[in-house]
Amino acid sequence: MDFNYDVIIAGAGIGGKILGLKTARAGYSTLLIDMKPREKIGLKVCGDGISASYFDTVGISKPQGEELSAVIHSSEVISPDRKHRLVVRGEGYTIDRLKFEQRLLNDALRNGAELMDSTSVIRPIIKNNEVRGLVVKNLETGEIKEITSRVTVDATGQASAVRLRLPDEMIIEKYIDRFDIAAAYRDIVAFDEEPEWGKDSIYIYLSHKYAPGGYTWIFPKGKLIANIGLGVQPIKDAPTPVKLLKKFYEDWRITPSKIIHTGGGFVPVRRPLSQIALNGLILVGDAASQANPLHGGGMGHAMIAAHIAAMVINDRLESKEGVLSIDDLWPYAVEYMRTDGAKNAALEIIRILLQGFTDDEINFIMKEKIVSGEELYEIESKPKESSSVWSKIIRAVMHGKFGLLNRLRIARDLYSKMHEAFEQYPEKPSDLPAWHERVNKIVGQAREKLWRNPIEHTYRK
Numbered sequence: 001m002d003f004n005y006d007v008i009i010a011g012a013g014i015g016g017k018i019l020g021l022k023t024a025r026a027g028y029s030t031l032l033i034d035m036k037p038r039e040k041i042g043l044k045v046c047g048d049g050i051s052a053s054y055f056d057t058v059g060i061s062k063p064q065g066e067e068l069s070a071v072i073h074s075s076e077v078i079s080p081d082r083k084h085r086l087v088v089r090g091e092g093y094t095i096d097r098l099k100f101e102q103r104l105l106n107d108a109l110r111n112g113a114e115l116m117d118s119t120s121v122i123r124p125i126i127k128n129n130e131v132r133g134l135v136v137k138n139l140e141t142g143e144i145k146e147i148t149s150r151v152t153v154d155a156t157g158q159a160s161a162v163r164l165r166l167p168d169e170m171i172i173e174k175y176i177d178r179f180d181i182a183a184a185y186r187d188i189v190a191f192d193e194e195p196e197w198g199k200d201s202i203y204i205y206l207s208h209k210y211a212p213g214g215y216t217w218i219f220p221k222g223k224l225i226a227n228i229g230l231g232v233q234p235i236k237d238a239p240t241p242v243k244l245l246k247k248f249y250e251d252w253r254i255t256p257s258k259i260i261h262t263g264g265g266f267v268p269v270r271r272p273l274s275q276i277a278l279n280g281l282i283l284v285g286d287a288a289s290q291a292n293p294l295h296g297g298g299m300g301h302a303m304i305a306a307h308i309a310a311m312v313i314n315d316r317l318e319s320k321e322g323v324l325s326i327d328d329l330w331p332y333a334v335e336y337m338r339t340d341g342a343k344n345a346a347l348e349i350i351r352i353l354l355q356g357f358t359d360d361e362i363n364f365i366m367k368e369k370i371v372s373g374e375e376l377y378e379i380e381s382k383p384k385e386s387s388s389v390w391s392k393i394i395r396a397v398m399h400g401k402f403g404l405l406n407r408l409r410i411a412r413d414l415y416s417k418m419h420e421a422f423e424q425y426p427e428k429p430s431d432l433p434a435w436h437e438r439v440n441k442i443v444g445q446a447r448e449k450l451w452r453n454p455i456e457h458t459y460r461k
């Protein structure tokens with residue numbers, strides 16, 4: 001059977017371009033498809049913050065020149081009453097996302113990838129239970145055509161244009177619950193005079209009053225520009241993010257001289273989807289729910305997943321013929337889920353725990369220094385080594401509030417169970433249903449025992 005391409009990637013976002021760069025560089029015919037016109041690819045509403053660590057792992061050069069807005073050395077987490085701060089050290093950047101992504105696009109094209117821009121992915125082509133390419137529509141001419149490939153990638157971000165059009169029997173988990181989405185809104189603003197905050201830190205303000213079930217951020221982009229926004233859990237009766245951001249400006253007396261750009265979007269903030277490899281198809285980035293559930297940062301995770309996926313695809317394209325099967329692509333799922341995916345999955349428990357804390361409880365935890373910045377970093381990035389941190393936290397509240405202590409104990413238990421489950425992601429697709437069930441049980445317990453409605457405990461107390 002002849003195919004138009006070895007690899008077709010739906011969505012030329014961050015994940016799609018890294019993958020396309022790597023399959024094209026390995027010599028495989030690669031097509032990137034995006035609904036945006038070429039010059040707008042990468043124009044995405046974002047907080048623009050990314051940790052430095054991803055670039056070396058994935059093997060691409062760090063943002064520089066016009067792509068780089070500011071070098072960041074730490075994150076400061078601010079308590080709801082604004083009296084306490086946790087400082088988490090770590091190198092990172094705020095970037096000009098369009099310029100950064102245009103560089104990635106040029107790199108992919110220079111290495112031989114092709115681009116079909118202003119083209120919308122309509123649905124996958126499915127034959128004999130395998131994906132064999134995509135049906136696409138040119139948004140300028142209206143022309144619809146079929147393009148075939150040996151492997152197809154859904155990298156269309158939150159839109160998940162391929163995944164959502166799969167028949168139910170092909171994938172174990174297709175939909176993302178609204179409970180697990182962050183509705184985010186942000187402005188890029190300019191100031192006439194330098195604001196009071198430091199320019200080499202980013203600021204995360206935890207308060208359900210301003211961001212129920214989420215947080216508000218200030219990410220400096222140089223001396224006189226900042227990215228200011230918030231993400232909320234879109235639950236019933238939650239005020240709109242636009243209203244909340246306005247209130248935040250008023251109460252914090254933030255008075256920009258100019259709004260450069262404004263906009264919103266959604267990020268899935270949960271464990272990765274259980275199935276990210278199928279016959280002829282893999283899911284990467286937000287389409288696979290790979291963003292960090294705690295803060296919604298997803299650029300770096302999409303890069304890591306794309307990097308792992310490209311290694312597996314390149315290897316299998318070399319050694320197999322025809323459409324790559326689920327067994328061929330499964331090593332991508334195993335490698336991703338057991339590493340980056342396991343860390344993110346454990347963080348879903350922390351997200352649910354935080355959503356259940358009242359502002360008063362967060363004030364208490366930060367005032368009493370129950371957790372330090374370094375310890376928070378350990379919980380976020382080194383789940384395996386964090387058991388002594390958990391013991392210390394639990395000891396510190398032992399004589400404090402009983403309800404809080406109980407929830408922390410449950411969270412510690414579920415956090416390590418979730419991490420362990422992902423580290424044991426099944427070797428074979430046939431073991432997936434039992435594993436999926438196991439993970440769902442852990443999530444169900446977290447929701448039942450840790451989550452409390454932020455609207456109830458903040459606005460209706």
Ligand SMILES: Cc1cc2nc3c(=O)[nH]c(=O)nc-3n(C[C@H](O)[C@H](O)[C@H](O)COP(=O)(O)OP(=O)(O)OC[C@H]3O[C@@H](n4cnc5c(N)ncnc54)[C@H](O)[C@@H]3O)c2cc1C
Pocket residue numbers: 010011012013014015016033034035036041042044045046047048049050119120121122155156157158159160161184185186229263264265266267284285286287291296297298299300302
């Ligand atoms: C307000 C906000 C703030 C954020 N802040 C941060 C942050 O500070 N740091 C961070 O790391 N992450 C942040 N994120 C999350 C981050 O943007 C995503 O996790 C990341 O972009 C995921 O990359 P991706 O490649 O999976 O998808 P995307 O970057 O979303 O790329 C998907 C691509 O697919 C294309 N596409 C979609 N549908 C179709 C279709 N039907 N046909 C053809 N093309 C299609 C789109 O045009 C797009 O180019 C934020 C998100 C939001 C909404």
